[in-house]
Amino acid sequence: TPLGRVVYPASGVAVLDGSRADCALGSDPDAVQPGVFGPSRMPVLRDAPYAVNSNDSAWLTNAERPLTGYERVFGTLATPRSLRTRGGIEDVAGMAARGRLTVADLQRQQFANRVPAAGLAAADVAAACPSVLPAEPEACRALAAWDGTMDSDSRGALLFDRFWRKFTGSVPVAQQWKVPFSAADPVRTPRGVDTGTAGFAKALADAVAELRAAGIAPAAPLREHQFVVRGGERIPVSGGTESLGVWNKTEAVWNAAGGGYVEVAHGTSHVQAVGWDGGRCPVARTLLTYSQSSNPASAHFADQTRLYAGERWVTSRFCERDILRSPALKVVRVRED
CATH class of the missing domain: 1.10.1400.10 (Aminohydrolase, alpha-helical knob region)
Structure with a gap:
């Protein structure tokens, strides 16, 4: 539509005329379902030393390997990035260059608060x-x-x-x-x-x-x-x-x-720093900044908000041995009479 020709290049919002057959949704041969783009036409990054995105276009997911050739709906190309994108690229690229990235590195990055x-x-x-x-x-x-x-x-x-x-x-x-x-x-x-x-x-x-x-x-x-x-x-x-x-x-x-x-x-809302130490169990640290309950009478109304303020984390336990090691473990057996 005339409106679409204006807003699509500027914002990526496509305005179509639903009464016209040529505005019907298309379908790529490799699409997982009709009416959507297939992987071959999406921005894809493989085998890169890092990938980072701060609610921005896919273009600079890796600054050394800019992604191009994708449709405007996925974001702009060769345009100014937000300062958060630029800062994230600097920080993550720096961590990748040092190598041997750990969960502790991610935890420090979360609260570096660099401007x-x-x-x-x-x-x-x-x-x-x-x-x-x-x-x-x-x-x-x-x-x-x-x-x-x-x-x-x-x-x-x-x-x-x-x-x-x-x-x-x-x-x-x-x-x-x-x-x-x-x-x-x-x-x-x-x-x-x-x-x-x-x-x-x-x-x-x-x-x-x-x-x-x-x-x-x-x-x-x-x-x-x-x-x-x-x-x-x-x-x-x-x-x-x-x-x-x-x-x-x-x-x-x-x-x-x-x-x-x-x-x-x-x-910042849900935060997680996750990695593996060579074993089959993930090493995970998490935070729910607004805490686990919206009920002011709950003991969990401000628990993780206070952790967030103190830059402390929750240890998430996935494997049985980690669960059994938790000092807060409480086992309740339920049976039907």
Whole structure:
């Protein structure tokens, strides 16, 4: 349809005319059922040292072996990737290069809370801050001292988060970076935040003013303002937004009238780190961040949320010998009289 010709290249949404026979669903010879694509026309990656995807196109599932030749419905080709995709590729490719990946490596990655946006912009933002905000030395010191993570104890993370949302939300992408996107270098571009672009100074000033108005110090630790509530208890959680590129995704909600961030809305949910140690039983560590029960009266209402906040894991037991070794094992035999 005319509408489909516009939206399909841009979004991958196909708009068809159901009254026309030529818009009927097709079928590939190797499809598992009529009306769907067959494997030969899907993006497929085999025998690669790593594969990673952060809710993005299949194109850069492995940056050294970009996937091409697939239909637009599966995603775009040669277009800018999200910071979360770029950060994930850097981290996973780095782990693959070191080799001998373990479950413990995956556990550390989950809570690394590295901010890819910080690697691209934090130093430049901190350097520009004194000239942009000469009356806010405290804020500039917080940015300069920030460790570039969204850990619960990070100071300066909250200020950078607020700035980054304003900067990327108000400044056109083409004006944000000194080095534009290149399909030949998609993980490292765009880069070099343009601190001289129109809107940079305003975004930084507005972020500081916003925190001040909410009574929040620029160097306040993240744990005081990024949290979930269980049974009236505030439980601080780490992680950051998609726009920051943080692997451990956490979407906090800003409410200026409510005094800053209110309870986290969504983000990391079910997490698992699974591998094998050469035996037939998997080594598995899991987390259900929102806990096992939605009943406030249950002992499991906040159990794994607290584990998540403390960056601790559940040992999942699959094989009989592992189950029998569990200190929490309780055997109940049921029989019918």
